[in-house]
Amino acid sequence: MSSxxxxxxxxxxxxFYGEEEPQTVAYCHCVDCRRATGGPxxxxxxFGEGKIVFEPEEGKRVSINEGVVRTFCENCGSSLTGRYDYLPNQIYVSIGIIDQADELMPEVHAHAAERLRWLHIxxxxxxxxxxxxxxxxxVSDNL
Ligand SMILES: [Zn+2]
Ligand SMILES: [Zn+2]
Structure with a gap:
């Protein structure tokens, strides 16, 4: 099957590529994700850990907060992934870098309390x- x-x-x-659909798709309104991605x-x-293959590798790992590791392209700075200790065995890939983003509908708004006041979805x-x-x-338990 093609990826x-x-x-x-x-x-x-x-x-990067993967052969499975995402386990879930989520908005995150927290200030850290805004800062890391630059968006509102x-x-x-x-995805399950290991289900996405990066070439040549997954970029630079940055951990500012305990239990959170994000990766970025060392050349252009794109926000690639996040891993959270409280969400074990999952890798969170920034939606904007996925070619199929238009087909991947979010299912939940996380940290909705931190949403920018002028942003209405x-x-x-x-x-x-x-x-x-x-x-x-x-979601991951149901797999
Ligand atoms: Zn966040
Ligand atoms: Zn890059």
């Missing part, structure tokens, strides 16, 4: 004031 998920960073130095809200597609998705860990873990 279902493909993508690359802004400069193209790092590419971040969104990520979650008109949907009926669940809003979690905090990490949405329960919902995100429930």
């Amino acid at each position: 279902m998920i493909t993508g690359k960073c802004y400069c193209g130095a790092i590419t 809200v971040a969104a990520f597609a979650a 008109d949907d009926d998705l669940e809003r979690s004031e905090a990490t949405a860990t329960r919902k995100l873990n429930a």
Whole structure:
């Protein structure tokens, strides 16, 4: 089967692919994700650890907060992935670097309490004031 998920960073130095659909897709409104991605809200597609293959490798690992490791392209700075100790065995890939992003609909708003006041996203998705860990873990438990 041909790969279902493909993508690359802004400069193209790092590419990736995967053959499984994401376990879930989530917005994150937390200030850390905004800062790391540069956008007014971040969104990520979650995959099982090891299900996404990066070439030549996954970029520079940066850990500012205990239990959170993010990766970035060392050349262009694109935000690639996040790993969170409280969401074990999952890798969260920034939605904007995925070629199929248009088909990957978010299912939850995490850290909705930190949303920028002027940002209005008109949907009926669940809003979690905090990490949405329960919902995100429930998805991975169901696999
Ligand atoms: Zn790059
Ligand atoms: Zn966040």
